[in-house]
Amino acid sequence: MEIRSTPIQDVFELYPKVFNDARGYFLETYREDLLAEKGINTRWVQDNQSFSIAGTVRGLHFQHAPHAQAKLVRVVTGKVYDVCVDLRKDSPTFGQSHGVILDSAQHNMLYVPEGFAHGFSVLEDAVFSYKCSNFYNKASEGGIIWDDKQLDIDWKVGSPILSDKDLALPSLEEFKQQTGGGL
Numbered sequence: 307m308e309i310r311s312t313p314i315q316d317v318f319e320l321y322p323k324v325f326n327d328a329r330g331y332f333l334e335t336y337r338e339d340l341l342a343e344k345g346i347n348t349r350w351v352q353d354n355q356s357f358s359i360a361g362t363v364r365g366l367h368f369q370h371a372p373h374a375q376a377k378l379v380r381v382v383t384g385k386v387y388d389v390c391v392d393l394r395k396d397s398p399t400f401g402q403s404h405g406v407i408l409d410s411a412q413h414n415m416l417y418v419p420e421g422f423a424h425g426f427s428v429l430e431d432a433v434f435s436y437k438c439s440n441f442y443n444k445a446s447e448g449g450i451i452w453d454d455k456q457l458d459i460d461w462k463v464g465s466p467i468l469s470d471k472d473l474a475l476p477s478l479e480e481f482k483q484q485t486g487g488g489l
Contacts (some may be wrong), residue, residue, distance in 0.1 A: 307320060307322045307323060307337055308321040309321075309343075309344050312404050313399070313402075313404060314390075314399045317390055317392075317416070317417065317419065318344060318346070318416070319406055319416055320415040320417060321412065321414050322334055322335065322415075335413075336378065336437070348376045348439045349439060350438065351439065351440060351441055352440075353437055353438070354436050355433060355436075356434045357431075357432070357433050358428040360431050360432075361427075361428060361466055362463075362467045362468075363426070363461055363467070364426055364428075364472065365423065365424055365425015365452060366391055366425040366451075367423060367448070367449045368422065368423045368448050369440065369442070369443060369447060370447075371446075373446035374420040374440060375438045375439050375442075376417070376420050376440075377418045377438055378417050378418075378437040379408065379415060379416050379418065379435070380434075380436070381433065382433040384410055384428065384430040384431050384433060385408070385409035386408050386428050386434060387407055387408075387426060387427045387429060388405065388425075389404070389405040389426060390404055390422045390423065390424050391403045391423040391478075392421070393421055393422060394421035394489055395485075397488075401457070401478060403457055405459065409430075420439065421489045423448075423449060427461040427463045428463070429462060449472065449476075450476065451473075451475040451476060451477055452466070455477075456477070456479065
């Protein structure tokens, strides 16, 4: 597995080795030892999976401490544009985002540490799977509005399908005021 650094510290793109033959393929989707070599010693406690139709945008979501979550995300079928936004109060990359296309042909993944908002747009109908480092806690959920002008994220979809909940999320500036500057 190749683990690539990104412009945002502690965010990594993972590209597994895929072994193809006449029967299909095999790959490892998680290797604790290889992640540990990059300083990622995350304990995973929950796996989630969703299905979304093309044109959907989900996010940008996070969990407040003490229920903050790191995530290891991937696409089982289809293709998404996956985005994380640094919300760590003292981070030199606070408010910066990183996006990558995750698709079932590449089997690539993204590691999103605690202190980040996360979301994705669906480029092809997709089954999305992710590991979480903490259990979901409804009272701790938060988010940033998907189309925040300051973030200026190109979601790569026109006329996105959004939930009412995601449409009501605060801007990055409102989030900073609500949290005293970040997570």
